[in-house]
Amino acid sequence: xxxxxxxxxxxxxxxxxxxxxxxxxxxxxxxxxxxxxxxxxxxxxxxxxxxxxxxxxxxxxxxxxxxxxxxxxxxxxxxxxxxxxxxxxxxxxxxxxxxxxxxxxxxxxxxxxxxxxxxxxxxxxxxxxxxxxxxxxxxxxxxxxxxxxxxxxxxxxxxxxxxxxxxxxxxxxxxxxxxxxxxxxxxxxxxxxxxxxxxxxxxxxxxxxxxxxxxxxxxxxxxxxxxxxxxxxxxxxxxxxxxxxxxxxxxxxxxxxxxxxxxxxxxxxxxxxxxxxxxxxxxxxxxxxxxxxxxxxxxxxxxxxxxxxxxxxxxxxxxxxxxxxxxxxxxxxxxxxxxxxxxxxxxxxxxxxxxxxxxxxxxxxxxxxxxxxxxxxxxxxxxxxxxxxxxxxxxxxxxxxxxxxxxxxxxxxxxxxxxxx
Amino acid sequence: xxxxxxxxxxxxxxxxxxxxxxxxxxxxxxxxxxxxxxxxxxxxxxxxxxxxxxxxxxxxxxxxxxxxxxxxxxxxxxxxxxxxxxxxxxxxxxxxxxxxxxxxxxxxxxxxxxxxxxxxxxxxxxxxxxxxxxxxxxxxxxxxxxxxxxxxxxxxxxxxxxxxxxxxxxxxxxxxxxxxxxxxxxxxxxxxxxxxxxxxxxxxxxxxxxxxxxxxxxxxxxxxxxxxxxxxxxxxxxxxxxxxxxxxxxxxxxxxxxxxxxxxxxxxxxxxxxxxxxxxxxxxxxxxxxxxxxxxxxxxxxxxxxxxxxxxxxxxxxxxxxxxxxxxxxxxxxxxxxxxxxxxxxxxxxxxxxxxxxxxxxxxxxxxxxxxxxxxxxxxxxxxxxxxxxxxxxxxxxxxxxxxxxxxxxxxxxxxxxxxx
Numbered sequence: 001x002x003x004x005x006x007x008x009x010x011x012x013x014x015x016x017x018x019x020x021x022x023x024x025x026x027x028x029x030x031x032x033x034x035x036x037x038x039x040x041x042x043x044x045x046x047x048x049x050x051x052x053x054x055x056x057x058x059x060x061x062x063x064x065x066x067x068x069x070x071x072x073x074x075x076x077x078x079x080x081x082x083x084x085x086x087x088x089x090x091x092x093x094x095x096x097x098x099x100x101x102x103x104x105x106x107x108x109x110x111x112x113x114x115x116x117x118x119x120x121x122x123x124x125x126x127x128x129x130x131x132x133x134x135x136x137x138x139x140x141x142x143x144x145x146x147x148x149x150x151x152x153x154x155x156x157x158x159x160x161x162x163x164x165x166x167x168x169x170x171x172x173x174x175x176x177x178x179x180x181x182x183x184x185x186x187x188x189x190x191x192x193x194x195x196x197x198x199x200x201x202x203x204x205x206x207x208x209x210x211x212x213x214x215x216x217x218x219x220x221x222x223x224x225x226x227x228x229x230x231x232x233x234x235x236x237x238x239x240x241x242x243x244x245x246x247x248x249x250x251x252x253x254x255x256x257x258x259x260x261x262x263x264x265x266x267x268x269x270x271x272x273x274x275x276x277x278x279x280x281x282x283x284x285x286x287x288x289x290x291x292x293x294x295x296x297x298x299x300x301x302x303x304x305x306x307x308x309x310x311x312x313x314x315x316x317x318x319x320x321x322x323x324x325x326x327x328x329x330x331x332x333x334x335x336x337x338x339x340x341x342x343x344x345x346x347x348x349x350x351x352x353x354x355x356x357x358x359x360x361x362x363x364x365x366x367x368x369x370x371x372x373x374x375x376x377x378x379x380x381x382x383x384x385x386x387x388x389x390x391x392x393x394x395x396x397x398x399x400x401x402x403x404x405x406x407x408x409x410x411x412x413x414x415x416x417x418x419x420x421x
Numbered sequence: 422x423x424x425x426x427x428x429x430x431x432x433x434x435x436x437x438x439x440x441x442x443x444x445x446x447x448x449x450x451x452x453x454x455x456x457x458x459x460x461x462x463x464x465x466x467x468x469x470x471x472x473x474x475x476x477x478x479x480x481x482x483x484x485x486x487x488x489x490x491x492x493x494x495x496x497x498x499x500x501x502x503x504x505x506x507x508x509x510x511x512x513x514x515x516x517x518x519x520x521x522x523x524x525x526x527x528x529x530x531x532x533x534x535x536x537x538x539x540x541x542x543x544x545x546x547x548x549x550x551x552x553x554x555x556x557x558x559x560x561x562x563x564x565x566x567x568x569x570x571x572x573x574x575x576x577x578x579x580x581x582x583x584x585x586x587x588x589x590x591x592x593x594x595x596x597x598x599x600x601x602x603x604x605x606x607x608x609x610x611x612x613x614x615x616x617x618x619x620x621x622x623x624x625x626x627x628x629x630x631x632x633x634x635x636x637x638x639x640x641x642x643x644x645x646x647x648x649x650x651x652x653x654x655x656x657x658x659x660x661x662x663x664x665x666x667x668x669x670x671x672x673x674x675x676x677x678x679x680x681x682x683x684x685x686x687x688x689x690x691x692x693x694x695x696x697x698x699x700x701x702x703x704x705x706x707x708x709x710x711x712x713x714x715x716x717x718x719x720x721x722x723x724x725x726x727x728x729x730x731x732x733x734x735x736x737x738x739x740x741x742x743x744x745x746x747x748x749x750x751x752x753x754x755x756x757x758x759x760x761x762x763x764x765x766x767x768x769x770x771x772x773x774x775x776x777x778x779x780x781x782x783x784x785x786x787x788x789x790x791x792x793x794x795x796x797x798x799x800x801x802x803x804x805x806x807x808x809x810x811x812x813x814x815x816x817x818x819x820x821x822x823x824x825x826x827x828x829x830x831x832x833x834x835x836x837x838x839x840x841x842x
Contacts, residue, residue, distance in 0.1 A: 109802060111793055112799070144565045145799065344572055378530060
């Protein structure tokens with residue numbers, strides 16, 4: 001079956017979808033392919049992007065034909081392990097492009113973060129085949145914007161919403177644990193498969209292997225010169241959300257081997273470039289603007305404290321325990337460690353940023369915020385002054401998915417880089 | 422002791438505080454005192470505003486001298502009953518003026534709701550004597566903006582934060598109930614007084630009496646012509662947050678007697694004026710702009726579905742039960758009925774607005790939103806289309822504490838009123 005046939009069957013607006021994809025190759029060439037001295041094994045990830053709504057959509061479409069549930073997600077709090085254990089698949093949905101935002105603004109206020117508007121816009125404009133192929137969307141009550149957006153989204157597609165605590169105390173963890181038990185029951189009913197100790201343990205091990213591959217990748221980035229650019233590493237994190245778990249892990253490990261050799265040989269992507277830690281809100285495909293601008297200004301991004309970065313892989317789920325209940329508890333505990341700004345207080349995130357700054361041998365921190373994301377915006381005001389107290393150079397930036405502010409960003413970043421040179 | 426001496430002792434920035442209060446009499450004259458055919462018994466409330474940082478501050482200052490805890494609050498979810506039962510006082514803090522917002526913007530992002538910025542600004546600029554006299558501030562994790570702001574606020578003053586659920590299911594109610602038990606323990610420790618069945622029952626009855634007075638007042642507004650203007654009724658709701666419970670109840674009841682007579686005699690404030698329901702975010706003193714503009718355009722606001730309106734008084738706490746635990750449970754249940762947009766889903770609010778539109782014989786609904794308040798902004802997008810389906814004329818408005826948009830608001834409101842005439 002031709003991929004266009006599949007798109008058509010999934011209800012994609014083919015004409016506008018063509019328009020959406022039209023600009024991608026050129027942008028990708030400019031941002032990624034034109035990089036000098038790029039690791040060869042980025043070729044897999046290049047292929048994934050080149051066929052962004054193709055091969056993987058076909059896989060998911062076929063799985064769905066086989067009766068496997070496809071759960072569309074927007075957040076690192078949705079536990080992939082539970083979905084895999086029931087024979088399903090978790091797939092991160094589109095939410096990084098400006099293209100469908102005007103469609104979203106017919107339903108949502110403008111003063112909302114671009115990620116939320118884009119995600120919603122992709123659904124109502126039928127431009128995301130991942131969204132179309134999904135059996136159900138799994139939302140989570142993280143921030144106000146998403147929480148309230150899911151209400152409207154559920155008028156257009158089946159949405160299951162996970163409730164989140166806002167405080168990480170004992171009761172918060174207990175509450176979260178209960179939500180995971182509910183979610184497990186939901187996934188079991190949806191798939192018709194019971195989650196067993198064996199299937200859940202296997203799923204945990206597979207997802208842990210993915211995280212482990214990421215950890216290695218990020219460890220390698222601690223070396224000077226960095227063996228891989230920030231935008232490439234970030235691209236990998238973006239792809240992690242929707243690629244097949246095991247294949248993806250294998251490909252990251254293959255890349256890691258190449259990077260290890262580079263490190264041994266002292267080879268890297270940028271000699272004597274200022275090393276930058278970017279901390280903040282996620283950057284879904286194709287929101288490559290910030291890292292591209294930073295690296296175009298002569299710096300190298302060596303770590304992203306973000307959901308498309310360290311927040312994605314740092315939690316390892318323990319495999320200790322004797323039954324499904326124990327394993328679910330392990331998942332609850334591991335996921336609760338994720339330092340999202342929706343939690344209060346979230347001082348551990350400040351400490352974590354300072355620790356990363358040191359461990360990755362950074363010269364400065366960029367606190368990046370998607371416009372109108374209030375939890376991160378307020379938290380960054382606080383973190384900025386903490387970093388200043390520690391003598392860590394920090395630049396607070398806010399942007400969205402448009403291209404309008406590129407020159408302005410460039411000026412601010414150049415000034416910042418000069419100040420830390 | 423002269424009130425200026427008290428302000429000084431409380432650490433008020435006297436010079437800027439004079440500036441802050443300077444404009445009030447003129448504005449109050451224009452908006453309130455110049456109204457024609459105003460109920461005589463508004464005089465008490467006029468006196469309260471005329472002496473806005475005076476007599477009540479002195480009372481609280483003296484209570485504090487006597488060792489009574491003063492709990493500063495920003496939200497209708499903080500249970501006044503529990504505070505009163507321990508011999509303390511709840512007092513709503515300043516957060517309705519633009520004056521201290523530039524002070525807040527040194528710490529907080531600009532794209533945050535004016536209520537949050539103003540509240541924080543009043544604290545850091547030492548311009549709110551209620552804040553200065555408070556033993557502690559009680560925050561609540563309602564919206565993202567406040568949740569994260571309290572983190573920074575706690576660097577400047579003692580802040581106790583109540584955690585909130587986001588979903589009103591059984592677990593949400595249980596979680597909330599636990600928070601109230603914790604809050605009770607906190608208040609007991611702060612005051613040194615144990616909360617007994619008798620003291621809590623008495624407090625519940627006193628606060629229920631206040632709510633009952635409000636209910637009567639709002640019932641009277643159902644009559645045509647309305648016996649009182651919207652801005653006057655709203656002013657009373659604003660004052661409710663910081664006045665003495667029993668005195669306030671008495672004064673509202675006295676006013677109600679006068680309004681009853683007016684109703685009997687068919688007397689009112691606006692003959693054949695379009696009747697408007699305003700639904701949305703709270704309007705703390707001196708944020709009188711919206712109701713003033715609406716009424717200046719020839720309409721009369723007959724009901725405010727708002728925290729400074731029906732959401733303040735609608736929940737009655739049951740006095741059933743045999744012990745403190747039962748009464749705390751009653752408080753938890755009653756408070757959880759409040760239909761704030763931070764909850765998801767919140768469909769009961771849509772139904773409630775439609776019900777109020779009918780019961781108050783309205784001609785249109787204004788959905789009012791303080792800028793950057795995302796929970797209400799997203800919810801209003803949804804409600805607007807529901808109201809349209811019901812054939813109810815609705816106007817969605819967004820504003821802040823500045824005066825810049827008054828002409829623009831006027832134009833939009835006039836157009837709306839013409840369309841429903």
